[in-house]
Amino acid sequence: MLFFRSEERVQEWCGAHATPVRPIVTLPQLWRLSGAWYGNRLSPDARRPRPAEMVEIFAAIGLRGEFWDPTADAFQ
Numbered sequence: 001m002l003f004f005r006s007e008e009r010v011q012e013w014c015g016a017h018a019t020p021v022r023p024i025v026t027l028p029q030l031w032r033l034s035g036a037w038y039g040n041r042l043s044p045d046a047r048r049p050r051p052a053e054m055v056e057i058f059a060a061i062g063l064r065g066e067f068w069d070p071t072a073d074a075f076q
Helices: 007-016 027-038 051-061
Strands: none
Touching: 027 051
């Protein structure tokens, strides 16, 4: 994971490194994702979210598309 000041910096870095731009996650989205993903990890019955639950978590945070589909066959 790389952190950038702005989307423009992402574009610059990707251009300089001949890397395609991947989906961008904002810090507020990352914070919400960490809470949804790890919020119950100290519980005795904690488990990793199932694929359908992952899609729901991602969608609730505004992360949509094939990149965020844990059942997709290809890494983009």
